[in-house]
Amino acid sequence: xxxxxxxxxxxxxxxxxxxxxxxxxxxxxxxxxxxxxxxxxxxxxxxxxxxxxxxxxxxxxxxxxxxxxxxxxxxxxxxxxxxxxxxxxxxxxxxxxxxxxxxxxxxxxxxxxxxxxxxxxxxxxxxx
Amino acid sequence: xxxxxxxxxxxxxxxxxxxxxxxxxxxxxxxxxxxxxxxxxxxxxxxxxxxxxxxxxxxxxxxxxxxxxxxxxxxxxxxxxxxxxxxxxxxxxxxxxxxxxxxxxxxxxxxxxxxxxxxxxxxxxxxxxxxxxxxxxxxxxxxxxxxxxxxxxxxxxxxxxxxxxxxxxxxxxxxxxxxxxxxxxxxxxxxxxxxxxxxxxxxxxxxxxxxxxxxxxxxxxxxxxxxxxxxxxxxxxxxxxxxxxxxxxxxxxxxxxxxxxxxxxxxxxxxxxxxxxxxxxxxxxxxxxxxxxxxxxxxxxxxxxxxxxxxxxxxxxxxxxxxxxxxxxxxxxxxxxxxxxxxxxxxxxxxxxxxxxxxxxxxxxxxxxxxxxxxxxxxxxxxxxxxxxxxxxxxxxxxxxxxxxxxxxxxxxxxxxxxxxxxxxxxxxxxxxxxxxxxxxxxxxxxxxxxxxxxxxxxxxxxxxxxxxxxxxxxxxxxx
Numbered sequence: 001x002x003x004x005x006x007x008x009x010x011x012x013x014x015x016x017x018x019x020x021x022x023x024x025x026x027x028x029x030x031x032x033x034x035x036x037x038x039x040x041x042x043x044x045x046x047x048x049x050x051x052x053x054x055x056x057x058x059x060x061x062x063x064x065x066x067x068x069x070x071x072x073x074x075x076x077x078x079x080x081x082x083x084x085x086x087x088x089x090x091x092x093x094x095x096x097x098x099x100x101x102x103x104x105x106x107x108x109x110x111x112x113x114x115x116x117x118x119x120x121x122x123x124x125x126x127x128x
Numbered sequence: 129x130x131x132x133x134x135x136x137x138x139x140x141x142x143x144x145x146x147x148x149x150x151x152x153x154x155x156x157x158x159x160x161x162x163x164x165x166x167x168x169x170x171x172x173x174x175x176x177x178x179x180x181x182x183x184x185x186x187x188x189x190x191x192x193x194x195x196x197x198x199x200x201x202x203x204x205x206x207x208x209x210x211x212x213x214x215x216x217x218x219x220x221x222x223x224x225x226x227x228x229x230x231x232x233x234x235x236x237x238x239x240x241x242x243x244x245x246x247x248x249x250x251x252x253x254x255x256x257x258x259x260x261x262x263x264x265x266x267x268x269x270x271x272x273x274x275x276x277x278x279x280x281x282x283x284x285x286x287x288x289x290x291x292x293x294x295x296x297x298x299x300x301x302x303x304x305x306x307x308x309x310x311x312x313x314x315x316x317x318x319x320x321x322x323x324x325x326x327x328x329x330x331x332x333x334x335x336x337x338x339x340x341x342x343x344x345x346x347x348x349x350x351x352x353x354x355x356x357x358x359x360x361x362x363x364x365x366x367x368x369x370x371x372x373x374x375x376x377x378x379x380x381x382x383x384x385x386x387x388x389x390x391x392x393x394x395x396x397x398x399x400x401x402x403x404x405x406x407x408x409x410x411x412x413x414x415x416x417x418x419x420x421x422x423x424x425x426x427x428x429x430x431x432x433x434x435x436x437x438x439x440x441x442x443x444x445x446x447x448x449x450x451x452x453x454x455x456x457x458x459x460x461x462x463x464x465x466x467x468x469x470x471x472x473x474x475x476x477x478x479x480x481x482x483x484x485x486x487x488x489x490x491x492x493x494x495x496x497x498x499x500x501x502x503x504x505x506x507x508x509x510x511x512x513x514x515x516x517x518x519x520x521x522x523x524x525x526x527x528x529x530x531x532x533x534x535x536x537x538x539x540x541x542x543x544x545x546x547x548x549x550x551x552x553x554x555x556x557x558x559x560x561x562x563x564x565x566x567x568x569x570x571x572x573x574x575x576x577x578x579x580x581x582x583x584x585x586x587x588x589x590x591x592x593x594x595x596x597x598x599x600x601x602x603x604x605x606x607x608x
Contacts, residue, residue, distance in 0.1 A: 017285035
């Protein structure tokens, strides 16, 4: 029987406390976690590794979440990665719903995040 | 042991009851769910008792708590100390409250180890309440204040993610000033123990409550086998609105002759103040006032000096049927010895009894004892005003007795102090020597919106209580 790695999740979040809390939660649930502090760092991570899912904030310094996703979606390796966005506001940009598969508004509860992750990993893009 | 709570609902929408009715009142319903509070106080202030009280109260409703201690005290010892508290329920532990020592993890894995522990245990237990007892130990084990602040910030984020309400227990500083960690949490409760000469007393205050209003200022609390009991300052919790029109009707004083002096009785739902020196007959008149109670309008006799057995004996000697009325539930009795009471505890006890027994006639015998209970006597006028407003709102007719020295004529004078301002009706009792005889006199100084007979009337105390000997005049006749 082949041993499969647990899903790898990239967390892109500028608030270090939220980043840490999410990492601890996901690692506790058995996921592998990568972290980036803004959209620019997120793209750097994505250049080297292809995660199974991305959790990203919207408003971040240097490069915001949607800007990162626009860049990312042009790369065929990354185009199909499901994305969960955690944000206090729904982004006003017209392409927000094309780039993001599911939104959760902050403050977000652990149960809601885990449910969303399970669904996105199972069904892929457009699961919601 | 059966767990008891102080009659507080476990939670309203988004609020977590503390299990301490007075604290819930001050917090306007309890902690906001998912909030992080610092509970600060000197060693022995009651932080651990209060935190456990909250956890056990939540456990009664099926909620789970994680209690992480960073102190040297073992959990066995902690639980042994708690076991005498009425809120402690051995059946709820360890299933509903998980006690974990974090000290070893702190020393081996540092602050991140503690965060991992918190996340792991809260997640595994699906806990809605987390207590971290000994925040100051963490502070002592970090390299910098920045690292400590980051930890507090991380805890607030964990709490939000886990929808878990957090209490961080820590020792107060010698000069309590807001510190960076206070700006990072949602709430800050300070618990204090003070020394006043030989007396010690406790109070707490809410220093901060983000996202919620609260009742500011210091509020007394006690620690007993009931746990922490908080008594909000009466001035802050009594309802201010008063019925637009005063209640109509008269209430008998219990003495037909006195009723005649005050136009048929005291105005309903007013407070009458009876001043007089020791032995003048204040308690006798108070017993007669109480004895006018009926099943529809029961009385409460709240005594601050004489115990029930003594009052029963006194009543029997006077031929009053107060004892029998007590047995029939027409008169309720509370005795609070005038020792080191807390003003707000007395007020709370009094108002609860009035509400419970639907009291319409109240005697407060020895209200001067409130002076002794007031840690800060300057509060007394405001306190009595608040008490009086609440009694009026509850449509209770009251008689307060108080001891005062009255110098006889020609230097006749009396110090009515703070009390006179709260009373609608005022009566005075005094002595006068005449040869070998000591004569007693009563006079009415004030009756709200009514005519009254202002002359001194002589009376004796004998079988039947107070009896006037010179016959009161009808004030309406204009001859008084």
